[in-house]
Amino acid sequence: xxxxxxxxxxEELRTALTKRKKEQPASVARRLNLSWSNWGFGVEHLADSAxxxxxxxxxxxxxxxxxxxxxxxxxxxxxxxxxxxxxxxxAGICGMFSSDNDLSSxxxxxxxxxxxxxxxxLEFAAAVGASYLLVVPAAVGRPQAYDNMEFHRSVExxxxxxxxxxxxxxxxxxxxxxxxxxxIVHTVAQAKDYIRAVNHAGVRHINGDVFHMQTEEPSxxxxxxxAGEMLANLHLADSNRCALGDGxxxxxxxxxxxxxxxxxxxxxxxxxxxxxxxxxxxPAMYGKPDKALLDxxxxxxxxxxxxxEEAVLGG
Numbered sequence: 001x002x003x004x005x006x007x008x009x010x011e012e013l014r015t016a017l018t019k020r021k022k023e024q025p026a027s028v029a030r031r032l033n034l035s036w037s038n039w040g041f042g043v044e045h046l047a048d049s050a051x052x053x054x055x056x057x058x059x060x061x062x063x064x065x066x067x068x069x070x071x072x073x074x075x076x077x078x079x080x081x082x083x084x085x086x087x088x089x090x091a092g093i094c095g096m097f098s099s100d101n102d103l104s105s106x107x108x109x110x111x112x113x114x115x116x117x118x119x120x121x122l123e124f125a126a127a128v129g130a131s132y133l134l135v136v137p138a139a140v141g142r143p144q145a146y147d148n149m150e151f152h153r154s155v156e157x158x159x160x161x162x163x164x165x166x167x168x169x170x171x172x173x174x175x176x177x178x179x180x181x182x183x184i185v186h187t188v189a190q191a192k193d194y195i196r197a198v199n200h201a202g203v204r205h206i207n208g209d210v211f212h213m214q215t216e217e218p219s220x221x222x223x224x225x226x227a228g229e230m231l232a233n234l235h236l237a238d239s240n241r242c243a244l245g246d247g248x249x250x251x252x253x254x255x256x257x258x259x260x261x262x263x264x265x266x267x268x269x270x271x272x273x274x275x276x277x278x279x280x281x282x283p284a285m286y287g288k289p290d291k292a293l294l295d296x297x298x299x300x301x302x303x304x305x306x307x308x309e310e311a312v313l314g315g
Contacts, residue, residue: 037273039064042287050086076127092132102139104154126168165202173207209235224257245304
């Protein structure tokens with residue numbers, strides 16, 4: 001989108017939000033639910049992560065979906081105890097889909113691994129009160145397609161466990177990811193196509209990500225409007241995939257779009273996930289955390305988010 005078009009789109013958003021505030025003032029009274037996706041914190045104890053979020057005034061967390069096997073990952077009761085100690089609730093689970101558990105793989109054992117992984121994460125999600133599980137239709141870090149049947153295999157594989165989303169009352173949130181990282185489903189429109197293909201009541205939502213949107217969509221704000229009520233969660237990072245306020249992303253336009261679609265409601269979350277630049281961010285989950293850097297990143301992002309939110313609503 002060129003500068004002129006971007007300016008026009010922003011004015012349209014401002015007009016729509018002004019109209020909403022005037023005609024439905026109660027609809028903008030509630031502030032957005034600010035969460036944080038913790039898998040980018042690396043190898044850090046959950047208590048340390050929770051303390052950091054509490055200090056920044058963040059009341060929700062998107063937990064790393066780390067149940068890669070029956071003996072791995074967070075334990076429900078311990079997780080709830082730690083989070084309660086810091087006044088934090090679980091927003092959702094960040095499903096992690098690599099070549100080892102790829103819904104679209106040509107290798108049946110990898111698709112079975114994806115099925116087993118989703119089952120474990122859904123059980124955990126239900127136990128800790130999560131509202132969604134992020135689902136990536138193909139492996140992150142594998143942008144080259146196996147063949148032209150990936151979409152079909154992914155739809156078929158997710159369909160096998162779709163009933164379990166309904167059973168556990170967890171929303172499947174399909175995430176479009178930029179083509180530099182995955183082989184299929186890069187835009188909101190393609191996520192909708194995927195959801196229609198699965199055709200199941202348990203698979204009806206989208207997890208947006210502004211970092212991927214800035215690459216794959218003509219406009220981040222318009223992509224949010226296109227997702228509409230299907231949007232369950234929105235990952236946030238600045239243009240350089242760093243802390244909010246460190247780059248050139250127009251957060252004001254994003255916030256306006258979120259309020260226009262009525263995103264400021266229960267079980268809808270704005271979730272910073274600044275992972276830094278690079279093609280495959282998954283190694284971040286295994287890194288040694290730089291606590292001072294993470295503290296600054298979280299505090300700055302939360303402060304900047306709330307400052308711009310108030311400016312948008314007051315303008």
